[in-house]
Amino acid sequence: MNGASELASGKGHRDENFPVASWLVRPELRPAILAFYHFARAADDVADHESAAPERKLAQLDALAAGLGGERSASAEGEALHAVLRARGLSDQHPLDLLEAFRRDVTQRRYESWTELMEYCRYSAAPVGRFVLDLHGEDRRCWPANDALCAALQVINHLQDCGKDRRMLDRVYLPLDALSAQGIGVAALDAPRASAPLRAVIAGLARRTGGLLAQSRSLAGQIADRRLSLEVGVIQSLAESLAARLQRRDPLSERVHHRQPEALALALRGGTAALLARLRLLRRHPA
Known part of the structure; x- marks a missing residue:
């Protein structure tokens, strides 16, 4: 499993400035939204880490992409979102686009x-x-x-x-x-x-x-x-x-x-x- 957790900020969905999967959202859809959020939060924490080298950050973002693609033991957050997307017949384009932004944050x-x-x-x-x-x-x-x-x-x-x-x-x-x-x-x-x-x-x-x-x-x-x-x-x-x-x-x-x-x-x-x-x-x- 990748080391993204070592770069985690500890921030959760309740700490964001705007609602994430609030009680207004249909209950059966909240787990999928939270899986997307945890994937995005892991990538954000990697890109924003104050001391990690850019090479390490880019490698961790690649691991998140690998998990999203279904690679076992690459990324817990990526694998979890991969399972959600497969279960609901959704494309992985949106999380892949998001990873492009985090790569830009590094570079x-x-x-x-x-x-x-x-x-x-x-x-x-x-x-x-x-x-x-x-x-x-x-x-x-x-x-x-x-x-x-x-x-x-x-x-x-x-x-x-x-x-x-x-x-x-x-x-x-x-x-x-x-x-x-x-x-x-x-x-x-x-x-x-x-x-x-x-x-x-x-x-x-x-x-x-x-x-x-x-x-x-x-x-x-x-x-x-x-x-x-x-x-x-x-x-x-x-x-x-x-x-x-x-x-x-x-x-x-x-x-x-x-x-x-x-x-x-x-x-x-x-x-x-x-x-x-x-x-x-x-x-x-x-x-």
């Missing part, structure tokens, strides 16, 4: 532009939502809105963690052209508080993220599965709130994450909005 530490960052999100974020949609048997016409939402969630995490990523991994997801336009470089992230130019960069990227969330707002109403629709509505509401906060707050020195009462109130609002969207759709298309 690439800077992104030149928003376009390059979005291309990264195509591999790092979109496959997660696409897997969940495929697992629920949803129409693939949902993919464009899904991809926008998943990219927005990814950028929100990047913005919240921009100081930590620079400090611990020398990894910067803020596009270099956005920093350059404000007359600064990645060293601006080393300060205990964001300078005015860095705040302008973060706020500008948060506004662009708001544009992605405008594109994804229809997703909850497009989803046929009622429970998944509600979960997506909750995630949309949480993301919109965080994107707005990042236009006002400094993630280097201020809290951006929601406290539990705030998150619950936003979840209720998001779930209600998803229900209303479904009702409007049913009135227009009763069949």
Whole structure:
């Protein structure tokens, strides 16, 4: 068995910024989603390990791919997800795309532009939502809105963690052209508080993220599965709130994450909005 567990962070699905296989999801599908999550978490921990050599990280990611392909004793997380995919007749393309993003995390530490960052999100974020949609048997016409939402969630995490990523991994997801336009470089992230130019960069990227969330707002109403629709509505509401906060707050020195009462109130609002969207759709298309 591979040594991915030696690089584990100890982080679990309840520690994530957004819901993972919450009680809203149909109970019979939660184990499959958690198998995907554990695979992704193992790969993320490998790519983000502070001291492991790049060669070791890439070898562990290859072992996860081997387990996903059905190779015995290669990777516990890969084998578990392989079994789920076979049992449900699903492709391994989404987890393979995800591994491409983690390989890039090992080898690439800077992104030149928003376009390059979005291309990264195509591999790092979109496959997660696409897997969940495929697992629920949803129409693939949902993919464009899904991809926008998943990219927005990814950028929100990047913005919240921009100081930590620079400090611990020398990894910067803020596009270099956005920093350059404000007359600064990645060293601006080393300060205990964001300078005015860095705040302008973060706020500008948060506004662009708001544009992605405008594109994804229809997703909850497009989803046929009622429970998944509600979960997506909750995630949309949480993301919109965080994107707005990042236009006002400094993630280097201020809290951006929601406290539990705030998150619950936003979840209720998001779930209600998803229900209303479904009702409007049913009135227009009763069949």
